Amino acid sequence: MQRIENGISSELLTGAQWRKSRYSGAMGNCVEVAPLTGGDIAMRNSRDPQGPALVYTRAEIEAFVAGVKDGEFDDMLV
Structure with a gap:
């Protein structure tokens, strides 16, 4: 199995099924995510x-999503 490092080229994640939120705007202001074999999750800039x-x-994604749901990052939007 290939070791995956942060900052890896998206092109090397062959077979990844990327998706973005329906809340994403038409200006490309979104992040795309893709589940990877082995349970990891990749993120990239849609632009x-x-x-x-x-x-x-x-586990890292679960912790982040829980924080978002709890409003821990709301101050970044002000």
């Missing part, structure tokens, strides 16, 4: 689909 992807464990 640069051939650019780098960051790879997180399922």
Whole structure:
């Protein structure tokens, strides 16, 4: 199995099924995510689909999503 490093080129994640939120705007202001074999989750900027992807464990994504749901990052939107 290939070791995946953060900042890996999205093009190297062959077979990844990228998706973005329905809340994404038409101006390309969104992040895309893709589940990877082994349970990790990749993220990339939709404006640069051939650019780098960051790879997180399922536990890291769960912690982040829980924080978002709890409003821990709301101050970043002000």
